[in-house]
Amino acid sequence: MEWVVVVSVLVMTILSLLRVNVIIAIIAAALTAGLMAGLSLVDSIDLLVAGMGGQANTALSYILLGAFAVSISYTGITTILVNYLIRVLTGKKTMMLLAIAGVACLSQNLVPVHIAFIPILIPPLLKLFDNMRMDRRAVATALTFGLKAPYVMIPAGFGLIFHETIVSGMEENGVAITTGETALSMLIPGSGMIVGLFIAIFITYRKDRDAILGAGGTEATIIPSESTKVTFNKKHMLTIVAIVAALVVQIITGNLIAGALTGLVFMFLFLVVPFKKGDSIVSEGVGMMGTIAFVMLVASGFGNILKETGAVNALVEVSSGILGDNKAVIAFILLLVGLIVTLGIGSSFGTIPIIAALFVPICIAAGFSPLATAALIGTSGALGDAGSPASDSTLGPTSGLNADGKHNHIWDTCVPTFIHYNIPLFIFGWVAAIIL
Structure with a gap:
C-alpha cells in the first residue's frame, strides 16, 4: 500500500513529460492508485468523481475571478500597464522579469485575482518577448514566484488562507500556534524561493532564446493585439474602487467567491461594464479559467483516492518506521513525503490538512x-505546488505564455519551476526545521 502514492505520482509525471494532456495524466494516475489499492475500475472512478467536490469552491472562485479579470481588461486599464512596461522596460530583460514577478506578487495579497490576471496581461507582451529574444522559461519562473512566495510568507489575501489552514491543521492535532508564528516559521523556506528566482533570472535563463511555433502542442488560442494608446479616466478610477472592494470583502469574509462577486457587482453597478456585456464577460471568464478549474477538480478527485484508500497514511507510517530519533533525518523524510504527496494533489492548500494530520504526531x-x-507542514505543502502539472501555479503561467502556441506546459513551465523552487524550498525548509 505504501507504494501507491509513489507509483501513481510517477505515472502522472511520466505521462505529463511525454506530453499527454494533463487531465488524462491525472485520471490515469488516479485510476492506477485505485487499482493498486485493491479497488475495481468502477469503484476507482466513483471515488475520483466523489472527491472532485473537494475543490469545487476553488474552481468556482477561479471562474468568477476570471470573469472579474475580463471585466477589468474590458476597461482598458491593463493596457495602460502593458504600455508602461513596454515603454519603460523594452530591451531590459532583467528589469522586465522582476517587474512581472512583482505584478504577480500583487495578485496574491493586494489585488487577490490570483492567476486570472495572466491571460489578460501576458499575451499582449508575447511579441515584445520574441523581439527581445527573452527565454519564456524565465517568465514562467517569475510568474510562479509571484503566485507562490507571497502566500508562503505573508498572511494576507491568499496567504491568510494558507497560514490559517496550517494553524487549524496543527490545532486540530494538539499543537497551539498563531498565524504570526506560522508566518515567522515560513520566512526561511520562503527565502529559498527568492534564491531560486535570482538563479533563474541571472544564471539559468539569462541567454537569448527564440520561441518556436507549435512548441506548446496547440495552435494560437489568443492573438496578441497591437498595443493602443489609452489614457487614465473615470472608468479606470471606478475599476480601482471595485478592485479595492473585492480585496476588502475577501479579507473580511476570508472567501474568494464573495470577493470576486463583489468586484463583479461593483463593475456593473458603476456601469464600468455595460449590463448587456454580462453574458460575454462571464463566458470569456469561463473560457479563460474553465480548463484550469476542471484540472483542479480532477486533481482533487485524485487526492481523494489517495486519502480514502489510506495510501498516504501507509507511506507516512512506513517512513516513520525507519526515521529513528535523528531530527535532521526525520525532517528530510517528512519533506520528501510532502513533495511526493503535493506533486500528486497539485494544491498546497488542499495538501495541508492531510499533511498536518500525519506530521503533527510524528513531530511531537x-x-x-x-x-x-509549522515550517515542516508549510514547506511540505508548498513543495510540489511549483512543478506539478496539476497546479494552478504552473497552469496559470502556461495559460498566458502559450497563447500563441509557442510554450510547452511541462518542459517550459513545470520542469523549470520544479528545479528552481522545489530544490531551494526543500533545503531551506529542512534548515528551518532543524534550527527553529
Whole structure:
C-alpha cells in the first residue's frame, strides 16, 4: 500500500513529460492508485468523481475571478500597464522579469485575482518577448514566484488562507500556534524561493532564446493585439474602487467567491461594464479559467483516492518506521513525503490538512518545536505546488505564455519551476526545521 502514492505520482509525471494532456495524466494516475489499492475500475472512478467536490469552491472562485479579470481588461486599464512596461522596460530583460514577478506578487495579497490576471496581461507582451529574444522559461519562473512566495510568507489575501489552514491543521492535532508564528516559521523556506528566482533570472535563463511555433502542442488560442494608446479616466478610477472592494470583502469574509462577486457587482453597478456585456464577460471568464478549474477538480478527485484508500497514511507510517530519533533525518523524510504527496494533489492548500494530520504526531514525538513543525507542514505543502502539472501555479503561467502556441506546459513551465523552487524550498525548509 505504501507504494501507491509513489507509483501513481510517477505515472502522472511520466505521462505529463511525454506530453499527454494533463487531465488524462491525472485520471490515469488516479485510476492506477485505485487499482493498486485493491479497488475495481468502477469503484476507482466513483471515488475520483466523489472527491472532485473537494475543490469545487476553488474552481468556482477561479471562474468568477476570471470573469472579474475580463471585466477589468474590458476597461482598458491593463493596457495602460502593458504600455508602461513596454515603454519603460523594452530591451531590459532583467528589469522586465522582476517587474512581472512583482505584478504577480500583487495578485496574491493586494489585488487577490490570483492567476486570472495572466491571460489578460501576458499575451499582449508575447511579441515584445520574441523581439527581445527573452527565454519564456524565465517568465514562467517569475510568474510562479509571484503566485507562490507571497502566500508562503505573508498572511494576507491568499496567504491568510494558507497560514490559517496550517494553524487549524496543527490545532486540530494538539499543537497551539498563531498565524504570526506560522508566518515567522515560513520566512526561511520562503527565502529559498527568492534564491531560486535570482538563479533563474541571472544564471539559468539569462541567454537569448527564440520561441518556436507549435512548441506548446496547440495552435494560437489568443492573438496578441497591437498595443493602443489609452489614457487614465473615470472608468479606470471606478475599476480601482471595485478592485479595492473585492480585496476588502475577501479579507473580511476570508472567501474568494464573495470577493470576486463583489468586484463583479461593483463593475456593473458603476456601469464600468455595460449590463448587456454580462453574458460575454462571464463566458470569456469561463473560457479563460474553465480548463484550469476542471484540472483542479480532477486533481482533487485524485487526492481523494489517495486519502480514502489510506495510501498516504501507509507511506507516512512506513517512513516513520525507519526515521529513528535523528531530527535532521526525520525532517528530510517528512519533506520528501510532502513533495511526493503535493506533486500528486497539485494544491498546497488542499495538501495541508492531510499533511498536518500525519506530521503533527510524528513531530511531537520527535520533539520538534511548534515553529519547526509549522515550517515542516508549510514547506511540505508548498513543495510540489511549483512543478506539478496539476497546479494552478504552473497552469496559470502556461495559460498566458502559450497563447500563441509557442510554450510547452511541462518542459517550459513545470520542469523549470520544479528545479528552481522545489530544490531551494526543500533545503531551506529542512534548515528551518532543524534550527527553529
